Amino acid sequence: MSITRFVKPEGLPAFLAHLSKEARVLAPVVKPADKRSVVFEPWKEGKEFTLEKATVPAKAAVLPQCETLVSYRKVKDPANPQNVKLELDDTPQAETTVVFAARPCDARGYATLDRPYLQGPIADPYYKARREKLTVITLTCNSGCNTCFCHWVGGGPSSPEGSDILMTELKDGYILQGITPRGDALLEGSGLDDGADRFKEMEDVRKAAWGTLVKAPNLKDAQARVAAKFTDVDFWTRETDRCLSCGACTYFCPTCYCFNITDEGEATSEKGGRRLRSWDNCMSPLFTREASGHNTRMEKALRMRNRVSHKFSTYPENWGTFSCNGCGRCISNCPVSLDIRQIVLDAINADKAAK
Amino acid sequence: MRIGVFICHCGSNIAGTVDCAKVAENARMFPDVVLAQDIMYTCAEPGQAAIEAAIHEHKLDGVVVASCSPRIHEPTFRRTVERAGLNRYMFEMANIREHVSWIGKDKEANTNKATELVQIAVAKLRNDKPLKAKSFDVNKRVLIIGAGVAGIQAALDCAEGGIQVVLVEREATIGGKMAKLDKTFPTVDCSACILGPKMVDVAQHPNITLYAKSEVEDISGYVGNFSIKIRKRATYVDWDKCTGCGACTEKCPAKKTPDAFNELVGPTTAINIAFPQAIPKKAVINPEYCRQLTKGKCGVCAKVCPTGAINYEQQDEVITEEVGCIVAATGYDLMDWTVYEEYGGGRYPDVVTSLQYERLLSASGPTEGHIKRPSDGKEPKNIVFIQCVGSRDRSIGRPYCSGFCCMYTAKQAILTKDHIPDSKSYVFYMDIRANGKIYDEFTRRAMEEYGTEYIRGRVSKIYPDGEGHLIVRGVDTLLGEGVEVKADLVVLAVGVEAAKGSPHLAEKLRISYDSYGFFLESHVKLKPVETNTAGVYLAGVCQGVKDIPASVAQGSAAAAKVLGLFSRDKLENDPQIASVDMKRCVDCGKCIRCCPFGAIKEVEFRGKMYAQVIETVCQGCGLCTSTCPQGAIQLSHATDNQILAEVNTLCQC
């Protein structure tokens, strides 16, 4: 029986305050505008927050849009300006962080990122430093939405993967269930009332959530079908006619993990220079443009092929599971509503139609 | 990169209010700077030697000099670094004299500002790239526009220098205004005698192709490769056949044709030769007065012409000439003095311009040298000369002095005495401007030996007294009283302005001109015969008022420039020009549309279209670089990154 705690809605701010004593708490905050959006921001005492699904996933907790890998300074000897001392500092900056009210598809993102960043031949020290200090409290979904399809790809409205604590909304409050030892430890120290008596109610709510989902198609041979489509460029061209090759789908995706490295700043200035790692966007032609100007993926169809194939065939080839969590952000945030589900289904059904 | 920084004291000009040693010390901390020292006089020989030595010793690949304005010594120091084997564009300057030391006494602020200016110079230098000038071959032919005395001199000097000359003259004969003069000051030489031989030389010189009665219609191309369209006006006479015998002139019935060459003093015939020594000595028909061409019936000249040279159907002809550079020697015109109603506004026939008077004095003129009053043909006894008519007069927009009128009036006064011994000449003047060799002595002779009465004052009114005389009323400021002279003839020393159509020609040459139409020289003191447009030179009054000796001198000066330009087989272009990075160009055409010199064209490469810079036409203004949204076209030595380096160094918050 895992540790469970219960908290009333009014008790949440106190809970957050408790958490933010030792950690930076990232909570979803509403950004009012004609087009309203929800983004994760460091929570401070008295700051408003919401439990809606965030427009931008909390990937930045482990893979920030831009981080300094190395900061370097060249210190010149006034007497002899020719010899220059180089000071380097490549210690990863990591801060104990709690992601509050992520969604199962966000949390599962961390698991998807862990594989290449930690379980590969070399673990990325920067990612590792942050990942080890991260605690994820995930709010399970009580219903699906028009763009979610987590249950198509092995996830679900209450899938625990990547989370330390699962939080479920009940009629009069929230029950928090510890998943990992780190989660349990946090709950024990949280001083909240015990939630064991509400455990049964929690399971019913979670099962009910599954009921609201639209039946998922079977994607078991999606990996093979998508791989087979690799050489059919016409297919990809027709699928991406309307794509604008901007970066909305990749930057809003909780599982995209490609990055670019650039040097900025002047080594000899007081602030010194910095080697930056920032998100990269495989849908942009810059991703594969070579110094000569040649580009292996000049057409956007090839770039789309690369994105979809990576998530549905190459990643599964390496790690055995899709790297798409079905959060649907690439669909809801796309200026032309390009639907990755449609592409995968078209790839799967294409041979049936051909037969 | 290894940069050397040299801070100049400039004696006390900089060191007076800038701590040069401190600036050098600060400079040592800037990126890539391996050497920073201050020098007493960097531009002087030892200073330059110190830089060259430092380049060798410290294996520098970039130099920053902080001293005076780059507009003065950038070329100097570029040659210095080049002598030391460094590319001349791996060099930057910081202006810490005109922009720092000379404009403020606060030593601490000046030193800090000087340091910052050196810092941004270093920042720009770190982004500079070595640039090589490209060479292109030169068409060693010169176009000279205007065949007055300056144009003739330039043409002869160029031709003597072995250069092919294309000489274009708008009038039917060369010689310009000087050909119209009877005598010239200060020697009272006969103008035709000293100019005539040069005109003949022009006609006979094998290197000179003369296009008389022709105008430049269009100029395209660039220094070394200009393409000129010349419009040969129809003269209705086939000049190859015409021998200049003048038979047609005698028989032509249209005797009332206005004689432009003789400044409309007397009438002439519709077909005529301007004056006996005209070059080319060929007849020309004035289409507006020729009865054959206006009413369709006459044809007398065609009948009498021994060689059948008359051709009424002749049309204009446009010829294209390729040349390497151009000399503009288009001379001047007299301003329209009829704006002066007080002098009769042109209604009184006996009020004539100085040039008309020259034609009256000239033996080849309509009156064969006898001075006659245009109204009644009588010989005038009292002749009044009025100076500064349309010069030094801001009220009609002519504030400048026309330079040579005081001298030719003295000459005309002397000649008048010779022609009419018992005549009396009066000269109303403000100041006598006689600043040439034996010029003042010449005007003294006019006053003392020839009894010309010089009255210092302006004339307020000229009016006929009803008895055939002209009352000239003015004031004698030296006596402080009004003066009235009963004159038989009044000669106005009319002011000078640029030849008609100069602004239009300037636009074709792509040179600038001032509000009076005179062409703008590159530098009023140091480059009077060059313009800001490479390959276009000036000579004579088209650049500004001057007398014959100065015009001739400028003719030779322009020729010297041409010969200098053509002394090399290949011309080097200025490498600070734009270039297109084909990888980034999306052929949106914005740069092509905004380039003032049409120096960018669209080229096709592997099936796609790109912009490309014509290296010899690009002048390096950088308009295209700031117009291209994605920075695909960059002006070398002023690229976006170079300027951004300076901006980022200053604004780093």
Place this chain on the structure above:
Amino acid sequence: MKIAYYPGCSATGSSADYEKSTQAVCAALGMQMEEIRGWSCCGSTPAHAVDTQLSGALSARNLDLAARQKADMVLTPCPSCLSNLRHAAKRLENPEFRAGVNELLDEPLSEKLPEALSVMQGIARAYDTDAIAARVRKPLAGLKLAAYYGCLMSRPHEVMDFGDPENPTLMESLLTACGAEMVDFPLKTECCGASYGIPERAMTARLTGRILHLATMLGVDAVVVACPLCQMNLDLRQQQAAKEAGVAFSMPVLYYTQLMGIAFGLAPSALGLDKLCVSADSLLRKLDQPAAYSKAPEGDKA
């Protein structure tokens, strides 16, 4: 186009003949002019020398009265009045000056003031040469005249806007339309001595002498003027000028309105011809007109 008329002080006094002939000619042409009710002196020469603000106010008041009578244009025969009215209008363009004038007057000036022109300009604007020629009954054929404008009417150009300041030609065109032959009179804008006739009599005599001498040399039948002061200096002081120049003069000096009146066939008495010192009889006889009464003591019996 409503026209207001500003006669000026001399009209009711020394230049009554100019006034009579102006009214007659305008009536003959059918030009309705309504005299400004309650007009005052324009300040003439001395006012603006003493206080430009006050002199501006004087003329501005007249223009304002015309504006209140809904007039679009104000015509005045006398060049001095014209100069003052137009100078005032020009100075009113400067807001401070206008505010100063408004204080001086009982109530502020109306926004838009009518343009002041000379009667001659009014006639020329309203009727082109054909319309005037059509009105001529007795063409002035055979008459050789010299038009004399004086120094004030066309200067300064930017205020008076009366054609070329050195060579105005409006009188020539009007009188040519009436059939007269106009000579090119070079001294048309020379000074006649104006009000210096009193303190500097000799100088005025010399100036008028020169004008009359040239006119005589050019063999004209009369000098035509449009200014009361010029007429007086040239006509009244002809003997003094003759003494000064040492030449006998008998040159009639008429107003252009008198000549136009003659051309329109109006009665000499309606044109005040009897007021002339140098009788115009020789001129009239030339036109075989009944001789106007010579300067006999019997006065102007019809």
Place this chain on the structure above:
Amino acid sequence: MPVLNGKELRIVGFLCNWCSYGGADTAGTARAGQPTDLRIIRVPCSGRIDPLFIVKALLNGADGVLVSGCHPRDCHYAAGNFYARRRLEVLKQFLPVLGIDDRRFEYTWVSASEGQRWQHVVQTFTKRIHDLGPAPKLEDPEPLLKVVDMALTSLRPLGTGQKNKLDELKAAIKAKLPELELVIGWQQGYDAARTVPLFMRTPEDVDKLVWGPFNVNNPAVYLPQYKGKKVGIVVKGCDAKSVVELLQENLINREDVTIFAMPCEGTLDMARVNQELGRYTTIDKVEYDEAGVTITADGKEHRFCMNDYAQGKCYGCTMPTAVISDTLIGTPTEVKPGPYTPPELALLDSMSLDERLAFWRGQMERCIRCYACRNACPMCVCRDYCIAESREPHWISQDDSTRDKLFFQTIHAMHLAGRCTGCGECQRACPVGIPILALRQQIARAVGQLFDGYKSGVDPEAVPPLLGYEVEEKNIHEREWK
């Protein structure tokens, strides 16, 4: 090396080499005393000065920027300063919308001989900047999150376009399809409550064509990539303006593009529709009527009347029917132009300078540089080589800083000066809803005031204002240096 704090402020000067730099030299030679704040950067010509240098300086710590070039007509390169004059005036009108006081930037013309005038210019400008004090930094103010007021009244009745003859349009397209490679239009998206661009190559594709308030995308964005190929496009009024602007800059050839048009009665603001719909799994049905649409999602009915839920641009639209078209189905609707300020611009107008700076800091923080705004813009034909992501030239760092993100928006706005037709796609495409349209609307308003009410995308022959110049500018006059 910072400025001497306390004594100096950071004033950057851009001077043209031939005249103004010479003028500064002349002032120096004449020992004309001047304050020391100004640091002069020499450029070949005032035409070389990209307004973005000035914005880059002002956003990164400059307290004042002074630009000086040759007097118009004196330019050594003939037309350099004519172009500069237009660009710099547009920039000066644009700065206030960012929250930057436009008095901190000035441009003037000083010739090489005018040493004294240069001294006066430097003294006056330096004093003005010292009076204004140090420039506020973008990071200083607390983020201000104000929302655009979308309660607007339309210049014409908004509707759902049920009267247009969609079948006639489909027939017309099918007729022309054989000679065209494809025709671009709209089709239903992944559910009935949205549409997505449709690429019609076969008659079956044409059957998918829809016309109604959900047609929010601007198909013109795809035309430049098909330059040289025969394509067709179905356009609303605003889309047609983008086509005309592309023609004005010959980024497409008129003979290659076949334009189908129908009168548009307005489009829905999908942001507010989705917000009203909230979280749902399936759309049951969508009913259209004259005044609006009724969407039933997960059994719950939602009413969207066009007057309340249209996009901002539709309320002020004066050209609902395409300006040019080859096939127009239906009669164009006349709209009498009336007073209308775009809602985003109205919001910015209502704020003080400092509030605007705080506003943009608050908005740009959440931008994650996905560049959907750039790629949705039909005018951004150089998107693949954009200076937002390039090192040659290197305008912006990849650093996740609010200042660089705001700087990109100014790049986009300045590049659109005199070209933006106000189609609003950039703002609609922004996933985090930043009201960036306000910046483009401010520039369009300035261009309208400066160039006699010039509107882009209306006349295919007109030259975009910043790609041309007048020797005598009617509405741009040199400011005296009082």
